[in-house]
Amino acid sequence: MKEFIEQQLALYPESREQDVLKAVYQSVFGCGHFVYDEAKCKAMLEKELRENNYTSKTAVEDLGRYSRVYLSKLKESGISSSTLLKLFILSAKEEDKKDEYIEAVKLLPEICKDVFDKREFERIISTHIEEGCPSLHHSELFREKYHPCYRVILSEYADIIPLLCEIEKREECIVAIDGKAASGKSTLGKLLSQIYSADLIHMDDYFLPPERKTKERLSEAGGNVDYERFACELLVPLVNEGRYISRPYRCHGGYYEQPKEKKRSKITVIEGSYSLHPELYRHYDIKIFIDLDPRMQSERIKKRDPEMYERFISEWIPLENRYFEETNIEKRCDIKLISKKNYRMEVIKNEK
Structure with missing residues (x-):
């Protein structure tokens, strides 16, 4: 004070x-x-x-x-x-x-x-x-x-004004938000959808069903996301035709929702781990990566989802980290955000 x-x-x-x-x-x-x-x-x-x-x-x-x-x-x-x-x-x-x-x-x-x-x-x-x-x-x-x-x-809104400036340079754009677990991807995605009345698409809806989680597939960096279906049903039609099919997979119930055809909005936000997968990367206009200190990540996950904490630590975070290392998206993205205490953000534009 x-x-x-x-x-x-x-x-x-x-x-x-x-x-x-x-x-x-x-x-x-x-x-x-x-x-x-x-x-x-x-x-x-x-x-x-x-x-x-x-x-x-x-x-x-x-x-x-x-x-x-x-x-x-x-x-x-x-x-x-x-x-x-x-x-x-x-x-x-x-x-x-x-x-x-x-x-x-x-x-x-x-x-x-x-x-x-x-x-x-x-x-x-x-x-x-x-x-x-x-x-x-x-x-x-x-x-x-x-x-x-x-x-x-x-x-936390004032922090991301440089990011909002990049979005507002374009009449239309597709924004992808990738990054570490508990870094604030979903929170940022929701905020952008509220500011711009943007379509918000979650990569969590495109994880592999159990029958496709083979040892060979999971050995791929980012192989545990169904990037083929995401590209075929959603991303490529969105870019080329201005429409797409939404058909989320519900992991807990083991079923696909009924397909819905949707029209492209001026701004589309795709958030979640693996959204910048190499097979999807080229289709985006603005590519964002959110980094997070490992200790803060652990604290947030423990508070947010204590029952799944051990699985995050032993399974999902190692898979994510290998994906980040092999794809180098932290260096290849347009904008890097560093998530800090109280969900403040530091914005860093990558010079390519």
């Missing part, structure tokens, strides 16, 4: 008490409420984009769990206003974190005692808590000095 407040005061030395409170509020609650009227939010965003003439020093300001995305840098960042609006709406939620917030703000008078009158700050905080911790405005001085014009979104 002390380091965060010191950073805020260094960035904004003309801050008043309410500006520091607002930064802490946003770091805990984000924008602090659900978005009930998307049209109104869109109109407000467009108005601010038209009227804002001040250029901020930074595009994204990290507040911890949330980040401020500055509108003056939006065009420069490469994402559209509609994408920022969607990220803002997806980030907006009402969470019961008041106790965490109150505990944090009570530390502020001591942290800021060399900047603000300690007793006065204590009084301001006491009144704020008594009023139920409502959302706050920036001070008049702060607005005059720094012209704040931004939207607050989850930092």
Whole structure:
């Protein structure tokens, strides 16, 4: 907390008490409420984009769990206003974190005692808590000095703005997300489908049925996925004809679902281990690999699926690792993401 407040005061030395409170509020609650009227939010965003003439020093300001995305840098960042609006709406939620917030703000008078009158700050905080911790405005001085014009979104969303820029360079695209178990492939796939109303296809629906899991087949790198069926029924028709057959295989029940013909959407997202298999690789427009520290991977799997943990460790992860080593997709992909604590991501573009 002390380091965060010191950073805020260094960035904004003309801050008043309410500006520091607002930064802490946003770091805990984000924008602090659900978005009930998307049209109104869109109109407000467009108005601010038209009227804002001040250029901020930074595009994204990290507040911890949330980040401020500055509108003056939006065009420069490469994402559209509609994408920022969607990220803002997806980030907006009402969470019961008041106790965490109150505990944090009570530390502020001591942290800021060399900047603000300690007793006065204590009084301001006491009144704020008594009023139920409502959302706050920036001070008049702060607005005059720094012209704040931004939207607050989850930092895990702000992290992937460079990836979203790559997607938005294209009218249509097929995105593939491969990577280590528990690295966040499904989470990223779901997010992209929400942002862009994209079709989301799971490689888990194309694993081999038991009768095809021969010793010879499983000796192949990536041989435990039915890449032939995936290419024949789905990927090649999707690319060449703008339509495809969806026929997921349900491992637990040992059956195929009834086939459904679907039309291609502007953006299609294919997520899951082996999605960048050498037999499929060339068909994608954007190829993503997500890396993950082995210790964090183990912790996530144990928490997410404790009953299957031993099988992950002894069977599935060794198969995945051999596939990654033999295909070298980490180096061949367009974008590498490194999954970190709290599902934050570091984005690295591969230079080919």
